[in-house]
Amino acid sequence: MSPASSWLEAAARRGILTSRYPARPAAQEEIPLTGRPPRPVGGSVGTPEAVAACPVGALAADGIDEGRCIRCARCLATGFEFRGPVETARLRRDDLVVPYAAPARPEDAAAPLVGLKRSLHIFLVDVGSCNACNLEVLALANPFYDATRLGLFFTNSPRHADVLLVVGVPTEAMVDPLRRAYEAMPSPKAVLAVGVCPISGGVFRGSAGLRSALSDVLPVDAFVPGCPPTPLQVLDGLLKLVGRSRPREAVPT
């Protein structure tokens, strides 16, 4: 086939690329192996070797703190596999600590922005990220995810924003600009922490000069774990804020 001679032809030939998520479950190619949180294979406990192999202290004998897991795969050698649900975002930090044995608690917290169900404007703030989360969030605009189909828009001013989407582990220098951006937003408003950095400090947890969590600086309304989370996981976090997310997918065992 000869190359397209116009943008229109090029676009028409590619056809529709857009994901059916959230109407349909996430397709395999949309979620890489590390897009699911680890769970022990077969058994219902984490062995002491697995707990010791975890460089970020996410694994315990009886459960995993998804808010710390950086998906480094060190635990795979000790009898784990990536098989948690794709819908990882939670409205409560405590719910990110998931026991291996019991099924995850259903989301029972009230969605904070339920009145803005049809349209959300998002303001992205980087307070100390490696740039991967920034790019995954911006990838929501690409034709594969096309967040505008769900009424989600990025805005360039906090004054037009409903959601403050924060990526990175908070540095001292960004605390004040972050607070000012939050104060400039009209109510009702919500804060979404994207990636394990703003949730727990991630791989940099406990480093000198960094705040340990975004919740020390601002009230956080929803948490999207992952390092970095995939675009669909960020989408899930945004939909949870307005109460439109699918229930958590059953874990295959």
Place this chain on the structure above:
Amino acid sequence: MKRATWTPVDAARFDPGHGERALAYAAPDGAFSLYNDYRSGSSFLVRPAIAEGPESLAARWRTADLADGPRPLGPTDGVEGYGVFTFPYGPITLGVPESGRFDLRTYGERILSASVVGGFKRRRILAGLAGLPVDEAGLRVERIAGNFAAAHVSAFLAAAESARGDPVPIGELWVRAVAQEIQRAYNHLHVIARIAEAAAQNVGLAQAHALAEELLRLQGRLFGHRWAFGALLHGGPPRRLDRDDRRQLPARLSTLSARFEELWSLFLGSRTFIDRIQDTVALSRERVVAAGGVGPTLRACGVPWDDRLRVPSVPYTDLFVDLPQESGGDALARVLVRADEVRSSFSLLEQLLDRWPKRPGESLAPDEPIAPGRGLGRVEAPSGDLVYDVTVADDRIVRVGARTPAEANFPIFGEGLRDAVFTDFHFAFESFGLVFAEVDR
């Protein structure tokens, strides 16, 4: 086979008066030297072609030391005059999705001078590596700049392997090159997409953005992680790069490459796209060389400089590496170089798969250490030469120094904005491919 040998040279040559606390090394080809000053944390390459003399270069680099908090990257001598004020752009702006500030001196519309302020997201990563085992340090190194993770980890591991004298399996070096070339193509496509966005070329933006997403998905399939985090370290996610997987890859790559060709020919035919970048922030060869610019920024003003060719290293010694070059020095030239490099990366990926080593488990001796327990690692990252200097004792990191391409190119960007207008800003910024995370490490 050895990968490279560095010769220590007298640091006082570059930094009179401070030579005692610095170390310098000459490259195997004698083309340039590497200068490291560990007290201040500065480190840079010195080339014979530097016009203004290495002393002033050393002085400039000392301004970008390890001071905490926001600090200017490069000269701050602002233009004064009637009605001239400083327009601070940042640190939070979606125009530049990272945190950093641009102090633009202006009386409106025209930028009379500019300085870039970095350090808002300084995470002190390198200092925090001391005492960690190499593989655990690697998890942090790849999170210095996530979109250049493969380049950072490859340089870091090469330095650590040289420091410890660890032989490296050849196959491992090939896998590192695969990840680096996918990320190079991704990052250049991302730059093209951002420029299309600034030029309001919405169909082009969507198509370039989609192709970049396909490269991330390819990476996710091969390495289990969309950014290949952990994949080049021991105990990372399982890879899918065995013989059967490799057999399926060339067809996928040629589809992606054909899509890129179609996309790029449409961009080149779009006057609105070209007009916005032609003559935007044009830099002379002398200025870029004198300021120590690297990567596509340097190659866009006619300097054929690429670490993949300069420092002979496996696997690039076994491949044909194309060296794109332009002479315009403007944003258009930088974007043309990037587009050619996307092509070159697709070609390198095909070559890597075609000439996969017969015995990938066979070991290769690492580079000679530059001192006992201390090694250098260099790669050509998507935005320029990246150097790591790692000291290891008892399998634990003692000290890590690094020189990233963004450190070299940010001051040039600040100087280049002189006499541009506000609407040029995003075209100029994106054409440099700068990442604040690389300077705020």
